[in-house]
Amino acid sequence: MAPSVEEISSSLVREYLSRKGLKRTIACMDEEHPRTPASINNRSLLKQMLNIEDLYRQNKLQKSPVKTLLEIIVKHHIERLHHENITTGDSQHVVPNTGSTSDYRAGSPSIINETKADEITPVICSELSSEVKEICSIPVTDLSAISEKDGPTSLNPNNFLIDNTDYQAGQLPMPLKKENYTRKEKEESLIVGVTSKNKTSRIRRGMVARPVAQESNRRRQSQRVEVSQPLFIRDQESRESQDGLAKNASNWEEQNLKSIDSKEENQEKKDFRSKGQITVNTIKVKMKPDAHELNLDEMVLDDIDDSGVLPEVPLHSTVSKFKFPGRPMDHHNTTELKTILLGSSLSCFSTEWKNQGFTFSDTHDLGYGIVQRKGGPCGVLASIQAFFLKKLLFENTDGGDVILQRLRPSSSTRRHCLVLALTEVLWRAGEEKQAVVAINSGRSHFTAFGHYRSEGLFEKMTCFSVDNIKDLQVILEQHIEQYEMGMFGCILLVISAVLSRSIEKVREDMDLHTTPLIGAHGYCTQELVNLLLCGKAVSNVFDNDVELDSGNGNMTLLKGIKDQCQVGLLSLFEHYNVCKVGDYLKSPSYPIWVVCSESHFSVLFGLQRELLTNEDKDLEFDLYYYDGLANQQEEIRLTVSVGKLAQKHHQVDADLIPPLELCIRTRWKDASVNWNETEPIL
Known part of the structure; x- marks a missing residue:
């Protein structure tokens, strides 16, 4: 079905606003005129629909080319009219x-x-x-x-x-x-x-x-x-x-x-x-x-049309009545931040990190899923995905009383739940007393010098500090486009979480103070995942702290999870006896788990909270699996059988058991998993 004139026109306007950096205007437009499945989000496709590929190429050859498709079209018609006026002699009327x-x-x-x-x-x-x-x-x-x-x-x-x-x-x-x-x-x-x-x-x-x-x-x-x-x-x-x-x-x-x-x-x-x-x-x-x-x-936006009638009812202002003082990032804090994030102030984020935001899947059955472009920031994305599902499935009422219907959210519902998820993560990192939100202001606040390598982000950053969760939610709503659709969205969240916790406390949380939050090859460390999941950048996943005798009367303190978490974690390393995941993470408040399997993080979740409290050993329930990096095209529903019910299923060779099933068995011992005609992920 070909897009209508209205859809093409709306997409053309959105392309103009996006290229001009008018993010608040786009947000206002999306609120008053929401996007539809027919909306065109691809610039190349929009050029084809408008049949202006030749004009676009001609514009690129100009000494001062215009930046948007709308300007290219307007420029073409102005030049055409100018040519006609010269040809017909109209210019003599000046x-x-x-x-x-x-x-x-x-x-x-x-x-x-x-x-x-x-x-x-x-x-x-x-x-x-x-x-x-x-x-x-x-x-x-x-x-x-x-x-x-x-x-x-x-x-x-x-x-x-x-x-x-x-x-x-x-x-x-x-x-x-x-x-x-x-x-x-x-x-x-x-x-x-x-x-x-x-x-x-x-x-x-x-x-x-x-x-x-x-x-x-x-x-x-x-x-x-x-x-x-x-x-x-x-x-x-x-x-x-x-x-x-x-x-x-x-x-x-x-x-x-x-x-x-x-x-x-x-x-x-x-x-x-x-x-x-x-x-x-x-x-x-x-x-x-x-x-x-x-x-x-x-401030009021008024449309003027050719009918001569002015609209009497003004649009709602997109500018919030709340105003917060912003603090520009300085050279000292930037150096400290880069050191704790990357290990050195001379290190820079990889392209995979810079291009990653919290954008959602276009697949109909997976509209709740955050898409990962390339490897690296999977630990951050999986953690936010987990809290997003918590908000969407258990705290959101827009999808009706049937919880399964909530897995098909609208665009506005997704954005709202994303704001709530980010709010909860940052508020917990600030010990539920204060939080910091980092945004890209678009202009530099200081000049890099000394032992520091610039990458064009920290210099343009502005930080907003709040001391109540309502103000935190308002700020995130105002700037959610930077997190959801813009570049650096994933990086901005990590920086906000570190600043909410404070650089000093993040270092104190770790077993080794020099451990970076982003390790080799751009992978998230366990400290970063724990900071997002439970608000503290501890280095371990067992319950509470453990003291080890390191000899000569010295004790080494290993720091773990102190309280039950809202969402949990399952690890393939526990199956191989490399670590022990404690009950605080293994049995969270909601049936949602971040899954660590072979240096990659994904999400496993259920729809009934009862499966966490039911002590019956003979259980059968469904779990849903989502991996934002695997280019997943269909919903994966697993039926897990525990106890006597598990013995009824056919036992396969242990070498062919998918790693995901091994992770599930760290929570439900000897459970069998039915992939329901979905190809198992090996």
């Missing part, structure tokens, strides 16, 4: 400040294509503040009063544009007549260009090209357009001109309103002005406000 078209060179562009626009910086320095006041105070009908000696000037990087402006046909200079244009030409919006010759001279000229049809103008007068606030800002000094600009813009607005013939239209203008809105044929220049003047709680 009016210079002399009031005559004959003095203007034929073939000069009436519309600036995007390549030119990229070279023009639409910013006015503080020295030009008086010039901005002057042009803002000139009514449209007085454009011909600009000095004739100035003559036409070419576009240059000092130009700036005042866009989104309509003018009535009766207000245009005499050389332009309505009968000289087709109906199509009348409906086009054009650009008012204002050029500055140098910093101290007055503004040289103003141009108005082609009239806008009366019908189109009247229809658009009920719409509101705001000029982008940062357009006229270069530095702090430009703020001083704010009051003067607003006053001049208001005078210009009054003069334009007087030109409206209909009393009804005039009344519409006054209604909008009373609400603090700006009409289409009015330019209002507003300087950038200080941060303390912004009330983010009242």
Whole structure:
């Protein structure tokens, strides 16, 4: 089934927002217009659907290529329109400040294509503040009063544009007549260009090209357009001109309103002005406000369509009312962090770690599963997967009373349960007293120096500290895209867990203080897995601490698990008598286990909590297995038989028993496992 126009359009907008880094806007869009199975998440597929592969290749060859597919399409149509205007001679209709078209060179562009626009910086320095006041105070009908000696000037990087402006046909200079244009030409919006010759001279000229049809103008007068606030800002000094600009813009607005013939239209203008809105044929220049003047709680997004009707009900703001002070990462803490994570401040995360986030499977029956791209961070992913399943199966009510139905969660449910899982892990790491959330702010806070190797992450990191679990959940909700979809998502969680626990306490938890949390080949150590599972980076999986006599009257303290865990752990190493998993991990509060088998971590879980408390030796129950790295395509349901029921099943050669069954038998001795027609994982 081919995607609809709406799905392709939505995917195109999401690609634009993603390439521009507008993560909060994407989150708002996903909330108001959720993704569907037909949504296109692949950029190459989107190019094919839009048939713009050639345009994409041409764009890549440009000196300054645009970054998004939407810009490529817009650029193509602007250049095409520009070419048509030159071919048909429309460019001769551009009016210079002399009031005559004959003095203007034929073939000069009436519309600036995007390549030119990229070279023009639409910013006015503080020295030009008086010039901005002057042009803002000139009514449209007085454009011909600009000095004739100035003559036409070419576009240059000092130009700036005042866009989104309509003018009535009766207000245009005499050389332009309505009968000289087709109906199509009348409906086009054009650009008012204002050029500055140098910093101290007055503004040289103003141009108005082609009239806008009366019908189109009247229809658009009920719409509101705001000029982008940062357009006229270069530095702090430009703020001083704010009051003067607003006053001049208001005078210009009054003069334009007087030109409206209909009393009804005039009344519409006054209604909008009373609400603090700006009409289409009015330019209002507003300087950038200080941060303390912004009330983010009242920010509203309004859609403007061609019907002339403005939406009365505002969208819900995606900016939370909670505000938390962030602390930028510094060089000292970065060095300490890299040392405890990787063993040295000169080490760097592997590509597998950098590209790993908490993204979910697209397979219908495995929508609850977090996908692992490549080997390495499996211990982190399996631990978060376990807590995610706890939230999804036993604490979530969106899936109904039937627990099996909860294994088919919606996208919003998955995201919500992921936030709750991350919240629980970090809150427990902070001893349920405080927690730290690390995010990528996108800009560097310090310059690397000394015995340190930069990889472009820690320098851009900002940390938020909270002292209650509700605030922790709010921060994670605000930045969940960085963990779920962005790069460094897995790394950010590990850093947050270490900082929540504190670097000093993580070292104290370990048997050997110099042990890194990420070992050889990028694998997670047991200390890192234990930090996520039980909140402490202890080195062992047995219950409590054990003292060993190391000779000469010295005792060695081996630290283990102190309390029963919410989710557990089973290890193949116990089958080979390398370690002993204690009851605190083997019998957790919920029937969910992280499985350590042959240096890889995966997840095993059941749907009934009763199997943990039932003392009956003759049991038969189902367990589900998920491995995010194995490219799993179907649900794996195992039927486990214990006691007398296990003896009824056929006994196979011990050498052919899958490692997963051996792990299960460390919890249920001599259990037999039926793979229910699923191919056993050897």
